[in-house]
Amino acid sequence: MSIEACAGLVQRGDPDRFLAVMAAPLDARAQLLPLYAFNLEVARAPWVTQEPLIAEMRLQWWRDVVENAASGAAQAHEVAGPLHELIRDFGLPVAALDRLIAARRWDIHRDPHAGPEALAEYLEDTGAGLMWLAARALGAPDGAETAVRAYGWASAAAGYLRAVPELEARGRQPLPQGMGAQDLARLGLERLAEARAARRAVPKAIAPALLAGWQAEGLLRQVVAGRSAPELSEAQRRWRLLWQAFTGRW
Known part of the structure; x- marks a missing residue:
């Protein structure tokens, strides 16, 4: 649930954004890393399984996480927890987060x-x-x-x-x-x-x-x-x- 965990995820899975974060001032990293880790988790969800239904379920889980941010659910998740804090502390638009997740449904299929x-x-x-x-x-x-x-x-x-x-x-x-x-x-x-x-x-x-x-x-x-x-x-x-x-x- 730490920023360090988000940093590790981004460094391994999205090295270009990680370099961008490392070039940013230290006080900006705590906001950027959870968002980029969230984006990485959502972007790779359609690719970690050959089963479209499972991929759909993974994306729906993230949509539920975003929708229920105010409830404090999923706080134990290493990305969902820091994301909830961002949404709460900085008033991130939930609709934009949801559209980001929903758009990734295209990656599931071959059309x-x-x-x-x-x-x-x-x-x-x-x-x-x-x-x-x-x-x-x-x-x-x-x-x-x-x-x-x-x-x-x-x-x-x-x-x-x-x-x-x-x-x-x-x-x-x-x-x-x-x-x-x-x-x-x-x-x-x-x-x-x-x-x-x-x-x-x-x-x-x-x-x-x-x-x-x-x-x-x-x-x-x-x-x-x-x-x-x-x-x-x-x-x-x-x-x-x-x-x-x-x-x-x-």
């Missing part, structure tokens, strides 16, 4: 997204929603939501494109009919530009919540340039993360 709009909604509810929740946990005002969500969507699109080869290897159809990888990457860059245009509404205090998107622009530009398996070099990764953490700019 493609119904269309570009369905994929856009998936990215909105997962990546954009998570970044907004992280920002709220650090005290983001309502006026920052548009910019934060746009940046989160761009980051989610970059991560999704990075995962396309693995999803295809697992027999999934990650891109809907009529949408290519470059189309999605261009949309991601458009959302990134929208986020930056509204940057003045985002207080510097919540910059640690945006560190998770440090690779987004580089990955998106690689896909637009025609690279099917985008990946930044280790030097690029280090430089981009250090620059964003030091300057607070994104």
Whole structure:
């Protein structure tokens, strides 16, 4: 139930977000780590079993955890306990948490997204929603939501494109009919530009919540340039993360 347990989970299962947290100020980590551990638990639920019904049950358990946060149930769980405290102490929007979980039902099945709009909604509810929740946990005002969500969507699109080869290897159809990888990457860059245009509404205090998107622009530009398996070099990764953490700019 400790922050250390959440940190261990994120370090093993989501190393890029773990690096982003480690680049954040110490006082922000207690809010970010439980959220990222929760996201990891939900994201991997559809993949730890071949039985769709069991995967559905795992996701429903998390939906129940979020819905009943005020009751103090599941406090003994190493992630649910700290998540309950975040919801209680920082007023995290339960609806956004629930949509994040519900969106992962797509990962259970092998059907493609119904269309570009369905994929856009998936990215909105997962990546954009998570970044907004992280920002709220650090005290983001309502006026920052548009910019934060746009940046989160761009980051989610970059991560999704990075995962396309693995999803295809697992027999999934990650891109809907009529949408290519470059189309999605261009949309991601458009959302990134929208986020930056509204940057003045985002207080510097919540910059640690945006560190998770440090690779987004580089990955998106690689896909637009025609690279099917985008990946930044280790030097690029280090430089981009250090620059964003030091300057607070994104």
